[in-house]
Amino acid sequence: MSRSDDPLVGTGFRDRSRAQLGQPFLRQAIPRATDHTIAALHDRFADVDVAALRERGRRIRAETIRDLDAHLETLVAAFERNGITVHRAADAEAARGRIRSICSAAGARRVVKVKSMATEEIRLNPALAADGLEVVETDLGEYVVHLDDDRPSHIIAPIIHKTRQEVRQSLSRVAGRELPDDTAELTGFARGQLRDAFLSADVGISGANFGVAESGTVVLLTNEGNGRMCTSLPRVHIALMGIERVLPTLDDLAVMLPLLAGSGTGQLLTSYVSMISGPRREGEPDGPEEMHVVLLDNGRRALLGGPFEEALHCIRCGACQNVCPVYRQVGGHAYGWVYGGPIGAVLTPLFRGFDDGGELPQASTLCGACDDICPVKIPLHDLLLKLRRVGGGRAATRRERAAATFWAFLWSSGVGYRASIAVGRLGLTLARVLPARLRRGPVLARWAAGRGLPGRGGRP
Amino acid sequence: MTRLSGVSPAELRPGEDAIERFERELGAVQATFARSTPETLARRIVEALREVGARHVGLTADLGGGRRALVEALRAADIEAVHYEAAAPSRDALRAMDATVTGCVAAVAATGSIITGERAGRAGALIAPTHLCVVERERLLDGLSQALRVIAGSGSSMLALQSGPSRTADIEKTLIMGMHGPKAAHVVLLDGRLDEA
Structure with missing residues (x-):
């Protein structure tokens, strides 16, 4: 199995993050990029009551998910009224199968894609390629990811981990000549390549940021405009939509659009918001002749009514990644699957099971920064704690587990607690009188390298 | 005022002037803003298209009764003007367009956005490097x-909200305009109706 097939299997978070930590560019690039987004968010939302807006967002998501089946029924009826063919897929394999058979029925040879986490989740591209289809990702970042047989490392910014030089090398390979070291030129080259793809593709495949039940509308957000190109020019449009992405009304959409754009990129709205309510109708100048929506379950329904239901409130803005001290160091690839950061540490074990993803909830300092920024107020750190309990400490080494058991035993009695304090005091006294080298000792040497012990009287 | 005023940044604040805010937000999303009367509209559009050196211009059906006068004015200025819906079936014709002119269903003052519907074509506003949108004053909404x-x-099969030109910041967060859609987006606010132009 190649690394792009399923890196989650047979590797551990420790190994994956160690590999990422060895890349100095990544550790500079992520904070630089994400700080920019966070600053823009604060700037654009400075003079409104953000707390009230987030509370509106939370309520909309909570009420919708609580009654998901009813809203889905309304959505499906509205889609069908609009001439959209609806398919339901219980898992990744079913979804791939549906999409493959639509492509085959359409006699498709070339497929253009809008960046979509759901299609990443079901590993759609290799399946289509195996059918002999040419698949072109049209989001610039995702295009480069695809050229490099790599994986996106951020929900919104897929090549946050790549330098301009790396992008230049990838695009130069396509060009068959050395492209200039200039972002505008590189982008211009990609524009030309992708323009050809849009104009010659038979099928366009997108995700769905939202599906509005009231109007039967697929809502797509992009800044590049590729969402609209992919859904306007090819003869067939297929949207893969996670069943949780339903919104009951357009009023709800008016709340969610700025929350998603603000949290994702620090904009009021993304440059393009497509609201697609069916294929081209009689007398219209352009648009696809056929439109399909594939509703993807893939582990979502199982969360309804359970302790992790709030994970379904997520609108995939990526804000929790931007503020997470762990993500900011290790990047998205360390999480091993599609979703990184705090929401990835929640979704991966829930969707993929604890055998492969069970250690991810440990990849958190529980600082709560993700809770504070989440536009729909998902209590991420509560979910992480709950998952740690359910997961049963799979990530811990035997020594760590033994130490935790001993600690729990010690502090469960008054005598034991006081004894541990006495030993601790003794240790601190020793630490003050011993020379620096001995104070740290072999065990704490690495930890102590960047830290000081309190001096006399508890002052540092 | 809507119930989201003061809560969502995509709404006007109480007492805020819609046109003033529209102009400011268009600037914030790197679109240009100009005002025109029906009498001066054709001249303004010809000037704007000349400035970017446009040679092949598509005009969409949502310009309504105003389209004929605009086509004539463009042709008089030696700019090839075609009806978008006539050109759309040909991939070569779409490729050749270096600007499109559309109307809109509505515009949103608080976000600097225009909303085009299927009469502008799903791809009409983004197929060419330059897009020019005429917003009739009565179509400008608050939020x-x-x-x-x-x-x-409206029962539309497709509506597209667009705020400024197409952009990407995927490569080291450097902002580049015109990734797939237009590099330049111009908005003309028309004090009057298109069929008076």
């Missing part, structure tokens, strides 16, 4: 929630 309410009843 996003009002706009979504208005268009909800």
